[in-house]
Every structure is written in structure tokens, then in C-alpha cells.
Amino acid sequence: MKTNRPENPHQAALLRLLREGPRSRAELNDLTSDAAAPSGHAYGTFNWRMSRSKLNAALDRLVDLGLVESDGLAESRGGRRSGRVRLSSATRFAGIDIGATSVDVAITDGELNVLGHVSEPCDIRTGPAPVLGRVLDLVGKLREQGLYTQLNGAGIGVPGPVSFAEGVPVVPPIMPGWNRYPLRETISQELGCPAMLDNDVNIMALGELHAGVARQVNDFLLVKIGTGVGCGIVVDGKIYRGVSGSAGDIGHMRVDENGPLCPCGNNGCLEAYFGGSALAAQAESAARSGTSPYLAERLAAAGSLSAEDVAIAAAQGDPVAIKLIRDGGRRVGQVLAGLVSFFNPGLVIIAGGVARLGHVLLAEIRSVVYRRSLPLATGNLPIVLSELEDIAGVVGAARLISDHVYSS
Numbered sequence: 001m002k003t004n005r006p007e008n009p010h011q012a013a014l015l016r017l018l019r020e021g022p023r024s025r026a027e028l029n030d031l032t033s034d035a036a037a038p039s040g041h042a043y044g045t046f047n048w049r050m051s052r053s054k055l056n057a058a059l060d061r062l063v064d065l066g067l068v069e070s071d072g073l074a075e076s077r078g079g080r081r082s083g084r085v086r087l088s089s090a091t092r093f094a095g096i097d098i099g100a101t102s103v104d105v106a107i108t109d110g111e112l113n114v115l116g117h118v119s120e121p122c123d124i125r126t127g128p129a130p131v132l133g134r135v136l137d138l139v140g141k142l143r144e145q146g147l148y149t150q151l152n153g154a155g156i157g158v159p160g161p162v163s164f165a166e167g168v169p170v171v172p173p174i175m176p177g178w179n180r181y182p183l184r185e186t187i188s189q190e191l192g193c194p195a196m197l198d199n200d201v202n203i204m205a206l207g208e209l210h211a212g213v214a215r216q217v218n219d220f221l222l223v224k225i226g227t228g229v230g231c232g233i234v235v236d237g238k239i240y241r242g243v244s245g246s247a248g249d250i251g252h253m254r255v256d257e258n259g260p261l262c263p264c265g266n267n268g269c270l271e272a273y274f275g276g277s278a279l280a281a282q283a284e285s286a287a288r289s290g291t292s293p294y295l296a297e298r299l300a301a302a303g304s305l306s307a308e309d310v311a312i313a314a315a316q317g318d319p320v321a322i323k324l325i326r327d328g329g330r331r332v333g334q335v336l337a338g339l340v341s342f343f344n345p346g347l348v349i350i351a352g353g354v355a356r357l358g359h360v361l362l363a364e365i366r367s368v369v370y371r372r373s374l375p376l377a378t379g380n381l382p383i384v385l386s387e388l389e390d391i392a393g394v395v396g397a398a399r400l401i402s403d404h405v406y407s408s
């Protein structure tokens with residue numbers, strides 16, 4: 001079974017507008033008429049103007065194609081009541097977020113509301129075949145729950161650099177065996193629908209843009225601090241990927257010439273100082289050297305430490321754990337201060353597993369950025385934690401594929 005696609009830019013633009021929710025034909029006319037169309041829009045610039053007759057013809061055609069359906073009559077605005085329309089209630093997207101240590105899969109409707117979400121631990125280093133097996137099992141599980149019969153598309157995020165044009169990971173440092181693996185094509189064939197692949201940071205930024213703290217913001221940065229560190233760049237409501245797809249890879253920016261060796265082969269990278277792996281290593285060394293009896297106790301009990309242990313120790317007031325978070329926050333803040341002066345964003349979002357270190361980390365990052373960036377850039381700059389946390393990636397992956405499907 002094949003699902004239909006819009007036939008021209010006007011139909012595609014209407015589908016993207018309806019992704020925000022049902023609308024009356026009169027409201028859509030307000031948004032798209034030559035006279036009244038706004039120049040900007042919360043979801044990027046909306047610049048398709050059409051006459052009322054063209055609008056109605058486009059909507060009727062979308063109904064014929066099974067992409068839009070009638071949704072009753074709107075409240076009267078004084079005259080005849082206008083018909084409401086919505087995206088087809090059968091529309092389904094899969095959002096797949098493959099992390100370094102876990103896999104998340106969600107099924108959404110056309111408006112990207114999450115209908116079902118499953119997550120399980122999964123080590124990306126086991127390679128494409130076993131990880132893909134887990135992904136397809138989880139998608140199948142959601143199908144068995146009756147959440148979909150046919151997918152309109154699947155969006156995928158992976159924790160490494162991606163050639164967006166080719167749909168393949170490229171020399172991903174923490175994904176051995178995945179270099180140039182045809183992930184987009186494989187998922188598309190297995191699930192029988194269009195698929196799009198991007199890195200995990202970009203899909204998180206898309207998730208925040210669609211349903212999180214960045215809903216009303218068209219230009220922002222999202223810094224993901226997970227196992228590694230990366231930055232999603234949103235310009236005018238769209239992801240900025242650069243020429244080859246590596247824009248925002250800030251984890252390997254040098255913060256100290258004499259710093260520790262990074263897995264990328266250089267030394268003094270931000271990621272070698274901070275991020276899930278670096279923090280776990282620093283916590284273990286603090287535990288072994290006896291500077292933190294609290295971490296030593298946890299190490300003895302568990303055999304290894306993670307960033308989460310540092311968070312728990314800090315919450316208990318352990319001074320070593322608090323210092324590790326402050327030092328890391330300072331390094332991130334130094335890099336971010338430069339980015340803020342360069343990019344002048346309207347918002348900075350701190351996200352990812354390590355962001356759950358919470359307010360000690362946030363306070364340190366804020367203090368460095370506000371002190372070191374240009375006052376004109378920071379005068380009106382909120383730096384906040386992600387609100388979506390676990391679902392930012394899957395919602396963003398669904399948003400990625402819906403942008404593709406809702407284009408002509």
C-alpha cells in the first residue's frame with residue numbers, strides 16, 4: 001500500500017499548517033490570502049499566498065488524496081459557518097531515536113502527537129544488524145498494539161555525523177561498524193515508507209522546535225550533553241547542517257591545548273573534558289584516589305560509575321561531584337560564549353542525559369556565557385533546560401520525516 005504525497009507547493013504548505021492542528025477554511029484563508037498573510041510564522045516563514053478559490057481547490061484535492069479530512073463546522077464568525085479541516089486521522093509517523101546506549105521508538109499522528117512510545121537499553125557499538133533488529137522489533141510491538149497499519153514515513157536519529165543527502169552515517173567515532181551503512185534505505189525498505197536520517201542533536205532541536213521550549217523561536221541553539229557533546233543550529237525555523245552535514249559538531253572544539261587525549265585523536269577537545277564518558281571517568285578517578293568517599297562507596301557497590309552517579313552525589317552535597325559539574329559547565333560555557341557572540345541566538349537549550357545534572361550545571365553555563373559574550377547578544381537570551389527530555393528525539397524524528405512528506 002502506497003500513501004499519497006502533496007502535488008504542489010500550495011498543498012504542501014497547507015499540510016504543514018494543519019500539522020499544528022485542525023483549522024477552519026476561513027482561518028486558513030486568513031493565513032494564506034494575499035492581503036492578510038503574516039510575514040513570519042512560529043514554524044518558519046510562511047510564504048505561500050493563495051486566493052480563496054485556489055485554497056479551496058487545494059483543500060478539496062488534499063481530501064481526494066486522503067491526506068486531509070473534514071472535521072465538522074467551525075464556530076460562526078458572524079456569517080455562514082466555515083468547514084473545519086484536519087490532517088487525515090489515519091496519518092502515522094515513526095520517530096526512531098538511536099542513542100549511544102538506548103533506543104527509543106514512537107508512533108505519532110499527523111500532528112506529531114505521540115500515540116505510543118517504547119524505549120530500551122541498547123549498545124550502539126554492537127553494530128548495525130543487532131541494533132536494527134531491536135529497532136524493528138520495537139516498531140513491530142507498537143504495530144501489534146494497534147497504533148498503525150501503514151506508516152506515512154519514518155524519521156531516524158543516530159549519535160554521530162550523518163551525510164544528510166545520502167542518508168548514511170560517516171566515520172561516526174562512537175559507532176564502530178556503521179560507517180556509510182545505508183540506514184535510511186534499509187529502514188525505508190523494511191517499513192515500506194519514506195525515511196530520513198539525521199544526527200541525534202538535530203532531531204532533538206526539531207523536537208523542541210515542534211513541541212518544546214523553542215515553539216515560538218525561529219533562531220536558536222540546542223546543546224546536547226549526552227555521552228558526547230553536540231550543538232543543533234536552527235536558523236529561520238530550519239536546521240542548519242552546513243555543506244556536508246557536520247555543522248554544530250562542537251564536541252571536538254579545543255578548549256585546552258595541553259588537555260587530555262580525545263578518542264578523535266586530537267587532544268584537549270571539549271568532549272574529552274565533559275560529557276557522559278568524561279564525567280564517568282573523572283568520577284571513577286576521584287573515587288579511587290579517595291577524594292570522594294561518597295563516590296568510592298558507590299564505585300565499590302556498582303563496579304563502575306556513570307554521569308548519573310555524579311548527579312546523585314552532587315544532590316547529596318558531595319563537594320567533589322559538585323566541582324566536576326562546575327568545571328564541566330565552565331568549559332561548555334566557554335565554547336558557548338563564543339557561539340553566542342558568533343550566532344546571536346534567541347534561545348539556548350541545554351539537553352541530553354547529562355543536562356539532568358540540572359541547576360548546578362545550568363547556573364555555571366549561564367554565568368560564563370553572560371560574562372563572556374557581547375552584551376548585545378546576551379541582553380535578551382534565555383538559557384534553559386529542555387522540557388521534552390526523553391521524547392524530544394522521537395518527536396523531532398517524526399518532525400524531520402513529516403517535513404519531507406509534507407513537501408512537494
Ligand SMILES: [Zn+2]
Nearest residue numbers: 252262264269
Ligand atoms: Zn575530539
